Amino acid sequence: MPGTRPARHGIIHRMSETATAQDEQPAEPLPAEERMRRRRADAYRQATRVLARTGLRASLRERLAGLREAAPEVYDLDEPSDLYGNGVVEALERRVAALLGTEAAAFFPTGTMAQQVALRCWAARTGSPTVALHALAHPEVHERDALREVAGLRTVRVTGEPRLPTAQEIRDFAEPFGTLMLELPLRDAGFVLPSWEELTELVEAARERDAVVHFDGARLWESTVRFGRSLPEIADLADSVYVSFYKSLDGIGGAALAGPRSLVEEARTWRHRYGGMVFQQFPTALAALIGLERELPRLPDYVRHARVVAAALREGFAGAGVPWARVHPEEPHTHQFQVWLPYDADVLLETAVRQAEETNTYLFTGFWGTKGPGLSMTEVTVAATGLEWTAEDVRAAVADFAGRLPKGARS
Structure with a gap:
């Protein structure tokens, strides 16, 4: 009918104008939790020094590449799935x-x-x-x-x-x-x-x-x-x-x-x-076989070096004058242990990420959990990349970390 096409064109034109106006509106700001998640991820990827670099925080591309590279060592890939x-x-x-x-x-x-x-x-x-x-x-x-x-x-x-x-x-x-x-x-x-x-x-x-x-x-x-x-x-x-x-x-x-x-x-x-x-579970099974082949023999080294790292952390916090800091257990039983500090969790998380962003050393990569008023705890893992850290490296990183804590943030 006459006028139909112009009417449709007008509707489409107005819809286009509306879409353009919406596109030009500023994006909603990200919630604080999501901003911190992205900062942590970026800091971890860019850090040149961490105590443990795990597949959990790798990209899909990195995980697939690692599986492709190592799987032939542990299983005949010409076998049926x-x-x-x-x-x-x-x-x-x-x-x-x-x-x-x-x-x-x-x-x-x-x-x-x-x-x-x-x-x-x-x-x-x-x-x-x-x-x-x-x-x-x-x-x-x-x-x-x-x-x-x-x-x-x-x-x-x-x-x-x-x-x-x-x-x-x-x-x-x-x-x-x-x-x-x-x-x-x-x-x-x-x-x-x-x-x-x-x-x-x-x-x-x-x-x-x-x-x-x-x-x-x-x-x-x-x-x-x-x-x-x-x-x-x-x-x-x-x-x-x-x-x-x-x-x-x-x-x-x-x-x-x-x-x-x-x-x-x-x-x-x-x-x-x-x-x-x-x-089918072949990716998970292959990754497990790779872990048994590559990581299992190295775990005793991680455990022994975790004791070196834990001692250096205690010495570092004492030297930095932190009034109450605890590494638990004092001599780790495995390659993982806890660190307790007298600050709010959000303060410690921000300090850890900022240190990584500015120095490329990410000392505490985990979350800090609130355990009481002005008291927080994080877990530390020492793995392959942690073996590169000397006791002096750890003490220096602790001194830098403690120096970045805001004054008056302690309980």
């Missing part, structure tokens, strides 16, 4: 069982799933749904009550002290339980481990109560230095062990449950029921 847990996944399971000295191991997409399955299997075998654990254990703090809500288990807390339970606490505990779960190391208490003698006595105390023992060994790989024992010797103390492939081995994800063959076969059934029978 995996389907529902065969192929490279089975190869990974055999490798883990051999490293831990167990009869078998099963791959799981997550540690949460692996431990739920292990603990419900033990509950059925012992006839007790009660699991004794530490108040700071991962299932109690980070899994939204999954053991109770999903697995139908009941947990009882042996202790809340920032250490592993003692044998006497196990013997004196008032409630019966079928399984004792021990997180080795206990991350939220400062990546702490007992001594070997304390651990063996602790396990014996559980056996006296006819309980089975399960190790939450997400970071068990690096415990050999503290214990002075091999991985098979450590794993042999427990009835079952869970290990992670990304927390210390820098993998993409995934976990394994290791133990007696009959338990592992039962766990495979529950893995399927939980939705863990994933169609």
Whole structure:
């Protein structure tokens, strides 16, 4: 009809003007949290000196390139890809069982799933749904009550002290339980481990109560230095062990449950029921094999050098006149530990990022968490890049960091 085209043209013209006007409007400012996230990411990428550079903070391009470069060292890439847990996944399971000295191991997409399955299997075998654990254990703090809500288990807390339970606490505990779960190391208490003698006595105390023992060994790989024992010797103390492939081995994800063959076969059934029978998992399995090949042999070096770094941090803060600073444990049990400082978390985070932006040295790359009025804590990891730091390097970085803290920010 006459006039139709001009009318449509007018509508389109007005829409175009509106879109142009919208395009010209200034963008909404980013929330402060997102601005800090981007600053941290940029500072980390540009830093020439960090104590640990992990795949978690690498770009997709970097992760894919690393996988492509290293995968031929650990598996024949001309083999067929995996389907529902065969192929490279089975190869990974055999490798883990051999490293831990167990009869078998099963791959799981997550540690949460692996431990739920292990603990419900033990509950059925012992006839007790009660699991004794530490108040700071991962299932109690980070899994939204999954053991109770999903697995139908009941947990009882042996202790809340920032250490592993003692044998006497196990013997004196008032409630019966079928399984004792021990997180080795206990991350939220400062990546702490007992001594070997304390651990063996602790396990014996559980056996006296006819309980089975399960190790939450997400970071068990690096415990050999503290214990002075091999991985098979450590794993042999427990009835079952869970290990992670990304927390210390820098993998993409995934976990394994290791133990007696009959338990592992039962766990495979529950893995399927939980939705863990994933169609293909070759990137995760390959990354785990790479971690076992490359990172696992280096972990003892990381642990030993973490002790050097921790001592230098203490000396640095003392020399800078910080009135109350704590490195916990004073001599780290693993290659990870805590640093506590008497400042608000946002002050410490800003100072750490600003130091990295201005000096390319990123001393504290993690988040600072508020632990009380004017008191904050961060976790420190020492890995391959940390081996390049001398004690003097650490002390100099601490002095520079402390000098950037605003006056009057302490509690």
